[in-house]
Amino acid sequence: MNNLDKIIEKAASNERINSSEALTLLNEAELLTLAELANKKRQHLNPEPVVTFVVDRNINYTNICISGCLFCAFYCPPGHADAYVISKKELKEKIEETLSLGGTQILIQGGLNPSLSLDYYIDLLKFIKDNFPVHIHGFSPPEIAFIAEKSSLSLKDTINKLIDAGLGSIPGGGAEILVDEIREKTSPNKCSVDQWLEVMKTAHNCGLRTTATMMFGHMEKPEHIIEHLMKIRNLQDNTGGFTAFIPWTFQPDNTRIKVEKATSVEYLRVLAVSRLFLDNIQNIQASWVTQGDKIAQVALVFGANDLGSTMIEENVVAAAGVKFRLPKEEMIRLIQDAGYAAAQRDCFYNIIVAVHGLKLEIGK
């Protein structure tokens, strides 16, 4: 038996694989072999044939950012003509609309805006919580690290203040690739790997659940992808605070990194290896925002058990030229067509509405 076959056997028997084994799989295994292994793992960890989704809205409270990441098509430097900070009126309308569409949470994220203080964030959270029964999934680690630094508070104190004001969970954004050598090239002003992990660890210790993401397909090599997964897995062994992992591909349009967009096969391979390697994270989310509805559906047999958000609004990826939209009914149709039951979930992956009766006969 050659090395690859041994690793395949090991993965198939549900044993934990190490970094070098994961790298071999990522580089050498056949696409359908990866699918088979990832699907097995998915069935082991999530035996119910259910695919979940969440109805929420992504609200970007400001696009002003001093970080200037090379891959970002969304931000504006302070003073730019298109720069904005959301008004309460607009925020209110967006949340009202989200709730009226059956939404249960908002994902609120923004740039690293030097004119906003901790008080702004606390006020923002309180305003939302005082007015709406909605879960707030907000502020990725770079924002939290930035707020803490600006207010000269510890991460722990900052996070606790945000929790007191109504923060419900933290999105795993801003991770990109958790390897400093790559971050120095793509996002030199953003928080370091250690800071990112420290925010997550602190949040988990303060009782907040978070997701983790990975954006690949820019300057990284396969080894860096595996290193990223390793850091996430190690932290998860420690805290158990990650609810889900969401890999997605860099969208190069309108950015300053000129590369070929990662292809769907590359995406599916990384997705499958993520499912295999992150044996301690319950959920893997497919990224239809970056992959489109077709590849998102295929992702359901490459380890994904969640289709993420119906995304009423998505500015960051849309600014990079991607315009995939997937309304709830369409999401349900894709899930059922793939042979799964569809269910709407909350932020903690609890099922809140199981969907019946929307089954469409395809081809009969």
Add this chain to the structure above:
Amino acid sequence: MKYTYLDKSLNEINDKVVSGERLGFEDGIALYKSNDLIGVGYLADYVRRKLHGKKAFYVYNQHLNFTNICLNRCLFCAFSRDDGEKDAFALSIDDVRSRLMERINEPVRELHVVGGLNSSLSFDYYIELLNTIKEVRPDSTIKAFTAVEIDHIAKVGGLSIEETIAELKKAGLEMIPGGGAEVMSDRVRKKLFPRKIDSNRWLEIMEALHSAGLTSNATMLYGHIETLNERVDHLIKLRELQDKTGGFTAFIPLAFHSQNTRLSHLPSTTAFDDLKNIALARLMLDNFSHIKAYWVMIGERLAQVGLSFGADDLDGTIIEEKITHMAGAKSAKGLTRAQMEHLISSAGFTPVERDSFYGKIG
């Protein structure tokens, strides 16, 4: 094969596939109904690899639609217009010449030439069309006129099918695209394309073309109102004709796009269905050499995945695709050679640029 089928009904099919036994109607239905997408993919991939290894083909081609005026007005068609409608068009021979000249510096190997059934075009027009293309592009292969058009051209010329084919061949016709059969079912035909020739006539014309030494492709339009039985029947009819003539080169499953058609209420096909159609074709059509993942219809991202589900050909680079884009396709209108090669090699396959007859270029 060492895959453990989640759908146990695939075990029996697996045995047949491995031993090279031909799959029957029931096997086709079981494959379509299976939710074990990876299992279905494994089977198709097994056959694909035996035939083509890691090779994946593409052609540097150009589409030329000479008229969208059509007598048939099939319900699923977003391309056709009535004569006199505001965006109706018919290219003059000079227009055709200048369309070709616009791209004359590109290494186009194949011209894919199709149009509507336009009663104001004479028999001579078709002959001149072919002559002109041959004159401007002597080294490219002309793949032109579906069986539906051949039938129409014969009527226009007052000639038999055999005479028509002989004339067209003399003028430079070398290959026939696979369109026009849609799904070979009288029920579907009555509802969606009542004026188009029926399946018997389509098969008859294909047979005549093959007998005259021309090769052709075959297609199936799926994702509208057809049933699984009708799909499998369609594949079996193609397989039977292929047993007889051996004239089919490639099969292309065509995913229906409903936008701007009179069936716009129908949802688009899903990736599962698209991949199954590719895989089913590879498994049922054991006497066809090539199965295409037609990226224009299913998107380049899914077509790439299709290479692991039985497809060995991504069709062409295509310049200015019209027919599917008029029905709302979101795929690119053309791919560069570099994009095509990148799609193939990043999927783990070896790109092979081919001519119309699957000869390797370069």
